Amino acid sequence: MASLKDSYSKQALWLKGSSMGSLRSALLLASLLLANGATAEEVRVTGVDGHTLTLHLKAKVWPEHSVEAASATFTANGKTFPLYGTDIGVEVLPRWLSPDKKTLLVNQTMYGMLSDGSGEDSFQSRSHCDVISMETGCVLLQRDDQFCAGKWVGNSWTTDEGEVLKPEMETPSPQALLKTLSNIESAQYRASEIEWSLVMGADSYMACHPPARNVQGLNDLGFYLAEGGNDALALKLYRGVETVGKRTVLMLNIADSLWRLDRKDEAQRYYSQYRDAMSADGKAQKIPQRVAERSAIQGMKN
Template sequence: MASLKWVLMFGNLVAASAFAEEPPIVGIDGHTVTLQAKKWTSPVVESATAWFTANGKTFPLFHAGIGTQAYPEWLSPDKKTLLATPVEYGVVIGENGEEIATSQGHCAVISMETGCVLAESYERFCEGNWEGHQWVSEEGGVLNPALETKPPKELLKHVLNLETAQSRAESLEWSMSFLSPESYMACHPPAQNVQAYNDLGFYLAEGGRDELALKFYRGVEAVGKRTVLMLNMADSLWRLDRKEEAQRYYREYGEAMTAAGKAQKIPQRVVERSEFQGMKK
């Protein structure tokens, strides 16, 4: 009997270049969702990745290993909402250690105004049609598009009592499910969640998820530079062996602390790594 040990596609499968692109689905104000066909090496899968474009910016809606399908008829009459079926591909490990390809589908509700994945349901919920502003599934379920994706403050509440850094990071990563960081931040803008995103990034980095942490740090940085954020970004960049970029943030952090009369509180690692001569313990 196969065990239920999941290995998510985005952690274990090697993606090849996009080899095709379907015509974009055009929503309100010309915002688009584009499906780019992708091929993974193992298990053999051909599927599309979903990209949202608005105001000259493009970002993925889901994690890199999520295959997605959507159709123009799944776009609401007012062009504000699109349904899509993201699928997590993975493997279960058989009793003899063999990898057995498997998948798990969802029905996602996407805001064509922001690129936020508002909510998700079971895959068959996407079988239905729009009746005015409501989506009615073939099974009789009714969707009134509304934000159900939990805010970062709520995610943080569930990890504060976890004992290890790794368990906190794993819990946060799992709580955000299959969404890309960019789509998650489209749901909960950094400008309204500065401290929460800084804390979320810190817990992710503390548990070894520096690449993911940097996504959220960058979101906060776009709102405005903050002293603690610069140190957190520098530490993650340093661990990722992006030393030159890390040194720049260490120097900026040191300069900000010195200007604020807090030079004595600068950690020794900052002095050592930044090579900023004006900083003294």
């Protein structure tokens, strides 16, 4: 998917901080308030089968920059999850919902402090037009922000420049993403590539590629994220895989990430489950030393 790296080389620039929506959010959201009966702090767009995308107005203060934006959550079948990663700003208009209510266009803007490597930072932004499935909450595809200028013709989107697009998924599968990582030796660069690809957020990514059909791929992506230092995002993918079933290696991966996140009580429970599962399979001799050490430390603490 497209991202800030389309315009800036990662070797030359370092994104510091997070992403946020533009100052136009409040103006765009205002057109939805009366139609949806929502407050100025929350706006709801209702799609097919009553599935909803909810925008939450918020404020964020940067050094020398104060920016107001809206975050987004998706709700379907009693489950709610963030549509994007933290601090992604979202804009939406009523006319961006398709006639069959299965697809919604949103404008998301990334803000951050960028450094060119010489120590000089500048406040930068990059906007995109994303196509969202209102059936699942999957971010199907991403285009430049000008793509949101257009109209629905039937259930296909036609831009002002005449481009016609049927909403189809372009978000790469875990297997395809892992293939692009195969030649990257640096753990940090591998993790960075995954983070760029999961700009829509782990939950939305798993809405595109459900854990039940991507157990190994999502586990491997989580492992690479953790190896590169992003245990928080890795844990979200692990939790998705965990809903399918407790695999032995998954319990160890979860335990390690929890430990590094200083959630040691919870980590110890997973270490114990991993140790018991390995022992039951006759593989006690293959249990890493850290499992016994960390379980013992926690046991003494308790």
